[in-house]
Amino acid sequence: MGIFGELIMVVAQVFNLIATLYIYIVVARAIISWVNPDPYNPIVRFLHSATDPLLDRIRRALPISFGAIDFSPIILLFGVFLLQRIVMIILTRVAYSL
Template sequence: MNGLGRLLLTLVNLYEIIIIIRAVISWFSPDPYNPLYQLLIRITEPVLSWFRRLIPTAGIDFSPLIVLLLLDFVVKRIIISIFVG
């Protein structure tokens, strides 16, 4: 795999970690004015909000799980198939 493929996989892995961190922090009712938490929201909310509109929450927000599964099983496989052959 060339450098671009590795870079894309690294960025997807980093985004997955950011989503996991946001999900874990949300269990502890964080301070909404915390700059780090606001950064996590700005980075993840565009993707998560799109999935929240598609999937009703019913008290539990499954959008982080859905995004993580899609990133892992779809996006990574596409990147690997393009750059490996």
């Protein structure tokens, strides 16, 4: 593996880290939604601003909810896990082929 392969591996690791952090953010948002948090808390505002764009799209596309249970975070987590795995496989194969 040459210098370009190493560079692609670094990009893959950075992407993996960002995807993992986003997974933690979505899980934290789901846990926070079980309680009644202060909407003006900076952490709550960050969690909402980081996850609302994708969660709102999922809610519009697939209006799946049973009573008070919202399944959009589960669908988002599945999508992020899937994207993370596919991108890591592709980038790793490309890196080792260089």
